[in-house]
Amino acid sequence: MQIIHSEFLKSANGTQGFYQDAVPEIAVVGRSNVGKSSFINALTSNAKLAKTSSLPGRTRLVNYFSINHNLFRLVDLPGYGFAKASKAEQEKWNGLMQAYFTQSKQLKMVVLLVDIRHEPTEKDVQMLEYLYYYNISTTIVATKCDKVPKSKILHYIKVIMTKLKVGKENIFPFSSETKYGKEAVLKRLDQFIFPDASRAEEE
Ligand SMILES: Nc1nc2c(ncn2[C@@H]2O[C@H](COP(=O)(O)OP(=O)(O)OP(=O)(O)O)[C@@H](O)[C@H]2O)c(=O)[nH]1
């Protein structure tokens, strides 16, 4: 798949703002500052699409982006594990995520972003369990892989496999800086957005 068009649609902070139409969605989650917004910008080759920041906690709302004129939507979700977040903010995050995951009927897959350099945290494990609980297909993307030597990527992937109990075929090394892994991730998205088309191609 090639992304030839991307455009910000809107931000939502609750049920009223969620889309209820037939357009498929792929959402991106992960801890605060892991690189979710950068990931969306890298995939779309649109550096200004999602607002990024070196300070954690930049994205606080559900942000929707139209891809290839509404062929599907990418959804940037607020990060978790933001150390400075108050209890009230954390509860708001929980409520918003639960609402999004239970009400988004066209959600085809969630990309869980982790930092390739660090062992996933308990919060990442909880997030994954939460997605399993809601029966949502999940792909792990290990981002910032430009920060480790290429020869070490497999080593780091193994650490992530062990902590998250996920097979290698489900973890994609990626870099928003160098675009490493972009083709593989786009192919993966395609398979979840159009499962029938992918199967037909294999036959
Ligand atoms: N070297 C490198 N830096 C990255 C990469 N991805 C993101 N960053 C940097 O990491 C910081 C956070 O990136 P964001 O994309 O804003 O992170 P986020 O997950 O959207 O953060 P929140 O919205 O706060 O949850 C920024 O300084 C980015 O430039 C990457 O692949 N490689």
Ligand SMILES: [Mg+2]
């Ligand atoms: Mg963000």
